[in-house]
Amino acid sequence: MSTLLSQSAAVIKMNIQSLPRRLWMSLAMVFASAVVVAILLAFLAMAKGFDATMQSAGSDDIAFFMRVGSAAELNSSASREQVNLIENAPGIMRDEQGPMVSAELYVIVDGVKKSSQTEANLPLRGLDQRGVTMRKGFTLVAGRMFEPGTDELIVGAGVLREFDGFDLGQEIRFGKYTWKVVGVFSAGGNVFESELWADAKVIQNLYNRGSSYQSVRARLEPGASLDAITAYLKSEPRLTHEVQTESAYFAEQGKSLAYMAMFGWVISCIMALGALAGALNTMYTSVSDRAMEIATLRAIGFSNFSAFIGTMAEAMALAVLGSLLGSLVAYIFFDGLNASTLGGSFTQVVFSFKLTPELFANGITLALIIGFVSGFFPAWRAARVPVILAFQAGR
Numbered sequence: 083m084s085t086l087l088s089q090s091a092a093v094i095k096m097n098i099q100s101l102p103r104r105l106w107m108s109l110a111m112v113f114a115s116a117v118v119v120a121i122l123l124a125f126l127a128m129a130k131g132f133d134a135t136m137q138s139a140g141s142d143d144i145a146f147f148m149r150v151g152s153a154a155e156l157n158s159s160a161s162r163e164q165v166n167l168i169e170n171a172p173g174i175m176r177d178e179q180g181p182m183v184s185a186e187l188y189v190i191v192d193g194v195k196k197s198s199q200t201e202a203n204l205p206l207r208g209l210d211q212r213g214v215t216m217r218k219g220f221t222l223v224a225g226r227m228f229e230p231g232t233d234e235l236i237v238g239a240g241v242l243r244e245f246d247g248f249d250l251g252q253e254i255r256f257g258k259y260t261w262k263v264v265g266v267f268s269a270g271g272n273v274f275e276s277e278l279w280a281d282a283k284v285i286q287n288l289y290n291r292g293s294s295y296q297s298v299r300a301r302l303e304p305g306a307s308l309d310a311i312t313a314y315l316k317s318e319p320r321l322t323h324e325v326q327t328e329s330a331y332f333a334e335q336g337k338s339l340a341y342m343a344m345f346g347w348v349i350s351c352i353m354a355l356g357a358l359a360g361a362l363n364t365m366y367t368s369v370s371d372r373a374m375e376i377a378t379l380r381a382i383g384f385s386n387f388s389a390f391i392g393t394m395a396e397a398m399a400l401a402v403l404g405s406l407l408g409s410l411v412a413y414i415f416f417d418g419l420n421a422s423t424l425g426g427s428f429t430q431v432v433f434s435f436k437l438t439p440e441l442f443a444n445g446i447t448l449a450l451i452i453g454f455v456s457g458f459f460p461a462w463r464a465a466r467v468p469v470i471l472a473f474q475a476g477r
Contacts, residue, residue, distance in 0.1 A: 115404025125346020136336030142331030173306030182212030208282030219270030240275035240432030361456030393461035401453025
């Protein structure tokens with residue numbers, strides 16, 4: 083066994099030292115693997131960042147009510163009477179001000195992207211102070227809170243990064259109405275930073291919504307069961323709503339960009355086939371280039387297995403270099419990159435690309451698969467060619 087290991091180590095060393103003779107072909111294999119890995123990581127980081135932005139907004143102790151059959155807040159509705167009934171549901175926490183319930187509106191307005199100068203939909207959310215305090219991670223980072231009953235609004239930090247015209251103190255016109263930005267808020271990087279917030283009653287008045295709302299949030303008492311709330315909703319004929327935790331709602335909304343991860347895998351696998359073809363050519367050339375050396379080693383007693391392992395090691399080493407280069411490129415250009423895309427309510431969601439160790443492992447695994455397949459057949463050839471033919475090939 084020790085002899086076999088020492089022979090394999092010697093062949094691996096010889097193969098690595100001979101790489102400068104095939105520098106450009108070896109670099110082509112490295113770069114091809116790097117491109118595949120970088121593209122895969124870009125798509126995965128996009129999907130991961132979007133999912134993290136959505137899921138981090140949800141809370142397990144917030145009950146979220148929408149009309150039955152509504153896929154998103156935009157499609158839901160709730161009258162003032164229905165909000166009052168929801169406030170009496172079992173398990174809703176109360177304080178000195180009454181039930182901890184926030185009835186909210188969701189209106190689509192226009193914004194202009196900084197990157198492309200094109201118009202895109204933004205959510206203008208109507209809520210009150212109760213609704214603001216229900217958002218975990220909420221921090222007013224500049225300015226002040228909007229005054230109830232006024233045409234003032236506060237802007238999410240994500241909107242400020244990605245869209246023009248929302249600077250502190252600026253006036254914004256949406257249709258016939260003009261609003262003034264009086265504050266900028268952060269919500270820990272979650273989806274709420276993609277929104278504009280204003281007083282719900284003002285939005286009701288300006289957008290002719292009467293006393294209606296679209297969604298209702300309620301803080302749950304410790305240990306409260308959604309089953310009891312569901313039973314209450316079904317027993318009250320005036321209510322046409324269903325309940326879920328806020329975290330469950332946003333987890334479902336986050337699936338709207340999950341296809342990007344699958345799309346990234348499909349594109350990367352197709353590109354990997356092209357990279358594999360080039361890598362196979364590189365490794366076959368490597369075996370031909372070292373035919374005299376392989377024949378000499380085998381003639382002096384080196385095993386076929388050492389020739390096989392040496393070629394495989396070369397292929398895997400080039401694949402590892404490609405994966406590291408691709409990972410580095412993806413990290414430099416994509417990790418933390420801000421972007422916005424259409425979410426489940428037909429409005430823009432601002433998010434950041436997010437690279438994690440798990441994603442890097444996926445990229446490296448794909449590169450290693452390319453290296454293994456591209457090395458196996460040339461390595462098999464190196465181990466199987468008769469010594470006499472190898473000498474003839476080297477002349």
